[in-house]
Amino acid sequence: xxxxxxxFVPGPTNVPERILRAMDRxxxxxxxxxxxxxxxxxxxxxxxxxxxTTGQAFIFPATGTGGWEAALVNTLSPGDRVLAPRxxxxxxxxxxxxxxxxxxxxxxxxxxxxxxxxxxIEEILTADTxxxxxxxxxxxxxxxxxxxxxxxxxxAAMDAARHPALLYVDGVSSIGSLEFRMDxxxxxxxxxxxQKGLMLPAGLGLVCASPQALAARERAKCPRVFFDFGAVxxxxxxxxxxxxxxxxxxxxxxLFRIGHLGDLNELMLLGAIAGAEMAMRDVGIKVTPGAxxxxxAEHYRGTAAPLPPRPAAAPSPDAPxxxxxxxxxxx
Ligand SMILES: *Cc1c(COP(=O)(O)O)cnc(C)c1O
Numbered sequence: 001x002x003x004x005x006x007x008f009v010p011g012p013t014n015v016p017e018r019i020l021r022a023m024d025r026x027x028x029x030x031x032x033x034x035x036x037x038x039x040x041x042x043x044x045x046x047x048x049x050x051x052x053t054t055g056q057a058f059i060f061p062a063t064g065t066g067g068w069e070a071a072l073v074n075t076l077s078p079g080d081r082v083l084a085p086r087x088x089x090x091x092x093x094x095x096x097x098x099x100x101x102x103x104x105x106x107x108x109x110x111x112x113x114x115x116x117x118x119x120x121i122e123e124i125l126t127a128d129t130x131x132x133x134x135x136x137x138x139x140x141x142x143x144x145x146x147x148x149x150x151x152x153x154x155x156a157a158m159d160a161a162r163h164p165a166l167l168y169v170d171g172v173s174s175i176g177s178l179e180f181r182m183d184x185x186x187x188x189x190x191x192x193x194x195q196k197g198l199m200l201p202a203g204l205g206l207v208c209a210s211p212q213a214l215a216a217r218e219r220a221k222c223p224r225v226f227f228d229f230g231a232v233x234x235x236x237x238x239x240x241x242x243x244x245x246x247x248x249x250x251x252x253x254x255l256f257r258i259g260h261l262g263d264l265n266e267l268m269l270l271g272a273i274a275g276a277e278m279a280m281r282d283v284g285i286k287v288t289p290g291a292x293x294x295x296x297a298e299h300y301r302g303t304a305a306p307l308p309p310r311p312a313a314a315p316s317p318d319a320p321x322x323x324x325x326x327x328x329x330x331x
Pocket of ligand 1: 010011063064065066090139141142143170171172173193
């Protein structure tokens with residue numbers, strides 16, 4: 001059939017010509033020093049898309065479904081209870097994913113064509129006096145029916161119940177298209193993909209996490225590897241301003257490297273080791289605070305050069321001028 005294929009599926013959406021042309025370029029080295037300039041700007045600008053100043057954005061080579069998984073496994077533990085209204089295929093699939101991770105999902109079945117029932121959510125959370133429910137999972141725009149839920153009302157219901165559960169929002173077909181206000185609605189985990197409202201090719205799972213969500217990560221026990229929000233290295237950089245090298249090839253993910261060439265000394269290295277310890281503890285690795293610093297300090301003491309002689313006192317200004325060795329050049 002000649003002519004253009006008219007693409008009218010919910011996603012992938014049509015990508016503007018300008019973007020298609022911008023993509024026509026050679027691959028780049030993702031380990032080059034120029035690459036972080038690109039990603040740092042993307043992470044900063046993404047916060048504007050989510051309408052957050054306090055959240056932290058993450059980009060995964062994945063789709064929206066990967067974003068769902070990342071949001072759940074970074075903040076919850078198997079056996080945790082979550083509350084999820086179901087009113088279409090996408091809310092159904094998200095519940096299925098949560099169950100496969102061992103979460104106990106309290107499902108509120110709602111007629112397809114309706115949205116998230118704020119009053120029901122308030123009732124159930126109010127009844128949960130022990131605060132067992134850890135999260136409320138809401139699909140903002142249920143693409144299967146085209147119905148948009150009122151997130152401000154869901155947040156108001158959670159606040160009215162005075163319940164500390166986190167608010168998880170699937171914004172895959174809303175963020176970038178419909179109004180979305182992460183900070184104002186106190187959304188804790190906002191999820192989207194690149195191929196719908198953002199008019200980009202498929203392939204990026206985008207997640208934004210509130211400070212409360214990042215704090216939940218410290219106790220969350222769901223197994224996570226590829227979708228982990230932290231590696232020691234990332235936490236060290238963002239929280240402690242310490243840049244460590246990643247393990248390479250066969251050592252990838254198993255260690256980090258502390259570069260120690262260049263203009264530095266032992267005391268500076270002790271700072272790096274202390275920062276690495278702090279970051280490791282931040283991500284839940286059991287290291288005794290100061291253990292590495294103490295061992296290294298003792299090693300440096302033992303291997304330090306012998307005490308140099310005290311420098312000679314500077315000559316007094318009245319003393320007769322002594323030519324410095326440098327000018328006594330033989331001719
Ligand atoms: C498309 C869609 C998803 C799935 O996203 P993928 O990027 O295909 O994984 C999830 N939720 C909603 C609301 C969607 O529209």
